[in-house]
Amino acid sequence: MRDQDGFDEFVRARWGSTVRLAVGLTLDHGYAEDLAQEALAKLWFRWSRVADGNPDAYLRKIVLNTFLSRRRRRWWGEHATAELPESEAGQPAAAWTQAAPTTQVDDRDALRQALRKVSPKQRVVIFLRYAEDLPEQEVAELLGCSVGTVKSHASRGLAVLRKALDNHAQEVHR
Template identity: 60%
Template sequence: MTAEDDFDEFVRARWTATARLAYALTLDHQKAEDLAQDAFTKLWFHWRKVRDGNPEAYLRKIIASTFLSGRRRRWLGERPTETPPETVVDPATVQVDERLAIHQAMARLSPRQRAAVYLRYAEDLSERTVADLLGCSVGAVKQHTRRGLEALRADLTFAGPDQLADLTERGI
């Protein structure tokens, strides 16, 4: 099997998880797809070196660093301002409401807090692994995670990291 075939197979196998991670960081479907595509493109240039090692960890590192460096650039594009009208909540929409509550709470976190909380609890990575991905110390990961969780708990609609992990398991 050639390196190109290996890479194609890896992309097919990891696309969904990579796009989910990118969405958790960007909180925007289009930006998440762009981030995932950029990450796979960057991975392609190093594929021959990393394919026999741990390409999934290398891909996560690319996503985290690309996301964090991309956040430094200021985007001056359009921002939608219309708000939907108030509606009566149907009990069948509870899952959607939970997803929106998590999305809004995560959006209020700093990019590093969001990345630390998501990688620790939704991806179930160790503090050391998250520190390596974010390019910081384990202490910084603990601090970002603690502050992120405190901010999420301050939002009355967020029960805790178990809720985030539970929603991720359900594909939300």
């Protein structure tokens, strides 16, 4: 199959940022790569119409729409639990995870758990506004909503994050 006027080069240049966006939305690297591949496959079919415009924005829109539409499905295959399973040695996993001197990993995990408490739309807004550093107007255009809705989602999502991270900090210091 021939390169459709620079599509291969575009994919090579944007793969990392597309996966980073997807990881920020899904909080799962494997799922994020699947999401990025699906979005790029969808872009391929529209490439001739999009290439001369703003393919980055179009790709971002595809990733967001695909993520949000997948979130609406009923079955996810796996369900998170509050308790970790036992380790191979028969000890509860919590016993060996708390003893590890891995503060950065623990902090990242706490943030990931807090982000899971934020609704998908709020997570999208937070990620686009603060991780991708997009202006409110552009986020509103991507999501097809008003700037006020973007501000509302960001405010509510950040409040949920603050509360979850405060609760985590209190648990750690007990």
